[in-house]
Amino acid sequence: MSKVEIFHRLHRRQAADDPLVLPGPWDAASARVFAEAGYPALATPSAGVAASLGHEDGQTPADEMFAAVARITRAVDVPVSADVEGGYGLAPKELVERLLEAGAVGCNLEDSNGGVLKDPHQHAEWLAEVRYAAGGDLFVNARIDTFLHGDGDPEQAIERAALYTAAGADCVYPITAPADVLPLLRSGIHGPVNMIAQVGTGPSPAELGELGATRVTFGPWLQRRAAAILHELIQEMG
Numbered sequence: 731m732s733k734v735e736i737f738h739r740l741h742r743r744q745a746a747d748d749p750l751v752l753p754g755p756w757d758a759a760s761a762r763v764f765a766e767a768g769y770p771a772l773a774t775p776s777a778g779v780a781a782s783l784g785h786e787d788g789q790t791p792a793d794e795m796f797a798a799v800a801r802i803t804r805a806v807d808v809p810v811s812a813d814v815e816g817g818y819g820l821a822p823k824e825l826v827e828r829l830l831e832a833g834a835v836g837c838n839l840e841d842s843n844g845g846v847l848k849d850p851h852q853h854a855e856w857l858a859e860v861r862y863a864a865g866g867d868l869f870v871n872a873r874i875d876t877f878l879h880g881d882g883d884p885e886q887a888i889e890r891a892a893l894y895t896a897a898g899a900d901c902v903y904p905i906t907a908p909a910d911v912l913p914l915l916r917s918g919i920h921g922p923v924n925m926i927a928q929v930g931t932g933p934s935p936a937e938l939g940e941l942g943a944t945r946v947t948f949g950p951w952l953q954r955r956a957a958a959i960l961h962e963l964i965q966e967m968g
Contacts, residue, residue: 734835737771737809737869741901741922741944749939749946756782756953757798758805765806772806773838774799776813778953787950792818796832803833811836811869816843822859829868836869838903841890842879854893861898871924872899877906884911888918895921901944909933909941916942929955 731739740750753769755761756778764772777787779798785791799812812834817825829837839860841853857872864870872894876887884907891902903924904915909932916923922944927935928951935946 733809734867734869737811737835738900740771740809741869743939743944745939747936747939749935749943751935752811752945752947754778754948754950754952755802755810756950758801760953760956761802761805761810765808769808771809771811771835772802773811773836773947774802774813775948775950775953776815776838777950779813781950781953781957788815790815792820792828796828799829799834800832809835811838811871813838816840817856817860822856823863826860826863826868834868836871836900838871838873840873840875840905841894842875845879847875847880850890850893854897857894857899858897869900870898871901871903872897873903873905875905877904877908882908884914885918887915891915891919891921895919903947905949909938912938912941912943927951 743749752771752773753764754775755764755772761772779795780787780790783790783794783798795814803810812829812832814829814837817839841848841850861870874887874890876883876890880886887904894902901922901924902919905926907915912925923942924945924947925938925943926949927938927946938946
């Protein structure tokens, strides 16, 4: 079974309180830590990778992002999905080729640009082109930014999800959606739903699973938590 087939299978939940939990490595060393801890797959966060490369979130050059993803995929044997933001202006065919060359089995693709939501119909057409170029070689996670950059209307998120899944997205990701609206989103979305969790605050992955999340990721929070721990170690050294 190929890594992308394994990744697809991992999204078939066995129990409501057992969502797929995907830690977010920001470099090869953190990827090895997560893989050695027993996680069956990983999902890179663009903000965490950006920080590790010395960039602000959203400012990482495409070549640097793909190179970072390649270092992570080479470091571990488990499937790795890559957050490639809005696709860096690449044509769908080139975007898919570069993801596959980097060893990724999936990708996050967001539906906003510079903090402004994209037209959902045009974005769905672009996602369909990505799907066509990828065939079955990539798991496409379509990020929905209505809670991050829009008015937070759950119905609008559901409408975007319908367009994106019809275009071939394998999963949708209503980033920063409040946990209390997750049951409503779940009732209107057909297919896997990705939710974000923060370590030590808010609902746990199991609780998000009970509310309807198929998979749980952490965005940049693990990288930021690691940086905070490093600051504490420095203080102890002084």
